[in-house]
Amino acid sequence: NAGVMQNPRHLVRRRGQEARLRCSPMKGHSHVYWYRQLPEEGLKFMVYLQKENIIDESGMPKERFSAEFPKEGPSILRIQQVVRGDSAAYFCASSPYTGLDTEAFFGQGTRLTVV
């Protein structure tokens, strides 16, 4: 059973371009979460999705950021018109359900660098 797969591992974008980060959850997991890790900070929750639904986007910036988890295919975190402050590591996690008695498994992250 493969773990949570994120790609690309590294992404470089120029200011104003779009960044698309992909996350394939573990097999059998229908809950996906995105976190952002700024330099020398802990991870901060961004958004929680189930198939075709956004459940909680309370940590997502209101502009330029969007996320989806279609019926088929990976979850996508999309950042439009990137700025230098978007440079960070973006982590995806998945779990079969959201109870605290179950572990959310993390991917290895995508490091976004905006130049």
Added chain:
Amino acid sequence: AQTVTQSQPEMSVQEAETVTLSCTYDTSESDYYLFWYKQPPSRQMILVIRQEAYKQQNATENRFSVNFQKAAKSFSLKISDSQLGDAAMYFCAYARGSNYKLTFGKGTLLTVNP
């Protein structure tokens, strides 16, 4: 809002020795979970240990154990018989109600010296 504080940006330990990483948190809730995650250079976040707040017994996983002081809102991680592979960034985290909205501290970078 809940906050998690790790006051030690860096720690070091000799191989085979014991080290304790500190974590304090702030919450008005009585039922919650606390976690320690390890982030090695590969960047993968790996769950080390978790503690349910309503359980008085401290959690233990092999060489890793916690000292959970609920009244003091303290949750330290003890690593016994440290190994070179323990070198990593360690994050303390808090969650209540569900496993997806974790609140993380800023982390402690642990170096293990041979």
